[in-house]
Amino acid sequence: MARTNLSGKVLPPSRLAHVVLRTPESKPMLEFYKIFLGARVVAGNDSISFLTYDDEHHRIAIMEVPDCGDKNRMTAGLDHISFTFETLDDLLVAYQQRKAHGIVPIWCVNHGPTTSMYYQDPDGNVLETQVDNLSTVEESMEYMASPEFAENPIGIDFDPEDLIKRLESGEPEKELKKRPNIGPRDFGKIPLLNLPIPAREKSGIVKNGA
Numbered sequence: 001m002a003r004t005n006l007s008g009k010v011l012p013p014s015r016l017a018h019v020v021l022r023t024p025e026s027k028p029m030l031e032f033y034k035i036f037l038g039a040r041v042v043a044g045n046d047s048i049s050f051l052t053y054d055d056e057h058h059r060i061a062i063m064e065v066p067d068c069g070d071k072n073r074m075t076a077g078l079d080h081i082s083f084t085f086e087t088l089d090d091l092l093v094a095y096q097q098r099k100a101h102g103i104v105p106i107w108c109v110n111h112g113p114t115t116s117m118y119y120q121d122p123d124g125n126v127l128e129t130q131v132d133n134l135s136t137v138e139e140s141m142e143y144m145a146s147p148e149f150a151e152n153p154i155g156i157d158f159d160p161e162d163l164i165k166r167l168e169s170g171e172p173e174k175e176l177k178k179r180p181n182i183g184p185r186d187f188g189k190i191p192l193l194n195l196p197i198p199a200r201e202k203s204g205i206v207k208n209g210a
């Protein structure tokens, strides 16, 4: 273990491990996340449950705190959690599968570096599913440093059904992921900033956007 430079730049962690969500009602949250991420519960009790969907022992934990208040969007803190898919096709397949369960996005936007679909969970936590639009991290960083991205870091909205039709008709993913340049966009009007907290439903599945 290299301990020669203990006053230098701090050693960064190897990866982001997990997110723990506090909720007044864990059952609908668990049902939602199992469907949303194709996840499974690996451990837990009445107070906390641990879910995974990949090679990590847990990626999400749901902690029930019955007395905690509902989410308030007008506080500082986490805005959303983002999950990456390998291909546009995978992103859209997962979209269609969620839709079959009544879970639909609240906002679909091509940011430029990513094609992104936003959802909210039963408590109103915002989740992004995305695919990288460019082939390498270097290309993405170059794009993010461009005047075009500085002018409009939000992107342009898209219709996922239209994207599916175009993909099925044989248009290459690379073309479908290209962001048209629309000039500046008003940050204050993006849907994430004006989103109501969802009403709870008995099924535990929130009909986002319904």
Ligand SMILES: [Fe+2]
Pocket: 080, 082, 128
């Ligand atoms: Fe994001």
